[in-house]
Amino acid sequence: MPTNTHLEINEETLLQYPKKYKVFLLNDDYTSMDFVVDILMSIFHKTYEQAQDIMLEVHKNDRALCGIYSYEIAETIIMQVKRKAKDNGFPLKATMEEE
Ligand code: TYC
Numbered sequence: 001m002p003t004n005t006h007l008e009i010n011e012e013t014l015l016q017y018p019k020k021y022k023v024f025l026l027n028d029d030y031t032s033m034d035f036v037v038d039i040l041m042s043i044f045h046k047t048y049e050q051a052q053d054i055m056l057e058v059h060k061n062d063r064a065l066c067g068i069y070s071y072e073i074a075e076t077i078i079m080q081v082k083r084k085a086k087d088n089g090f091p092l093k094a095t096m097e098e099e
Contacts, residue, residue, distance in 0.1 A: 021074040024066060025066050026063050028093070031090040
């Protein structure tokens with residue numbers, strides 16, 4: 001894989017790789033640790049051990065990388081986090097940024 005985001009086909013044509021987006025969970029003072037672990041397992045498909053590690057990283061460092069996805073998948077995941085958090089009375093938020 002080249003390190004830039006372009007694959008050169010010939011002198012005239014450039015095919016751009018689809019961009020990828022990092023999705024982060026953000027810390028807050030109200031969401032329970034168990035709920036964040038549940039979100040990481042159910043929405044981000046982490047194991048219980050991975051989910052615990054990521055939750056503690058967010059708790060200590062204010063955010064942690066949870067996965068890297070296409071734009072559409074990243075947006076969908078962020079909406080799912082927001083909806084599930086709201087339904088459970090928590091302010092938990094996820095954000096995305098271009099890789
Ligand atoms: N800081 C929260 C607490 O002490 C736990 C927490 C972890 C909240 C990760 C959000 O993304 C988060 N209950």
